[in-house]
Amino acid sequence: MKKSAAAIDDRQGVIPIDLPPAPRLSSDEKARDELLGMVETLAAAKRHPWSARLLGWQVRRFDALKLLLTPIDAAAATSRFQAELERLGPPEE
Numbered sequence: 001m002k003k004s005a006a007a008i009d010d011r012q013g014v015i016p017i018d019l020p021p022a023p024r025l026s027s028d029e030k031a032r033d034e035l036l037g038m039v040e041t042l043a044a045a046k047r048h049p050w051s052a053r054l055l056g057w058q059v060r061r062f063d064a065l066k067l068l069l070t071p072i073d074a075a076a077a078t079s080r081f082q083a084e085l086e087r088l089g090p091p092e093e
Contacts, residue, residue, distance in 0.1 A: 025070070026070065027068065027069040027070050027073045028068035028069065031065040031066075031068035031069060032068075032069055032073060032077075034065055035062060035065050035066060035069070035077045035081070036077065038058060038061075038062060038081065039077060039080045039081050039084060042081070042084035042085065042088065043080075043084055045088065047088060047092070048088050048089075048091040048092060050091065051091060051092070052090075052091040052092070055091045062077075062078075062081060066078060
């Protein structure tokens with residue numbers, strides 16, 4: 001075996017281990033379906049389908065699930081969700 005085989009080659013790049021994870025290229029399908037289901041439930045309703053307490057829980061759930069989507073899908077779902085909430089007005093107690 002040659003001694004040159006053990007020499008360090010400066011042309012070879014370093015593997016970046018500490019880089020942050022790359023952005024997702026696709027959304028989590030289950031989370032996307034759940035979010036769209038929530039939006040469709042609101043779109044089909046003439047008044048709030050959930051009580052004020054349950055609506056608060058659904059909003060927190062929505063915020064957690066949208067983190068599993070790509071930024072564009074999350075923005076689209078959020079705008080539809082907010083538009084439906086504004087259309088329905090404040091929930092009844």
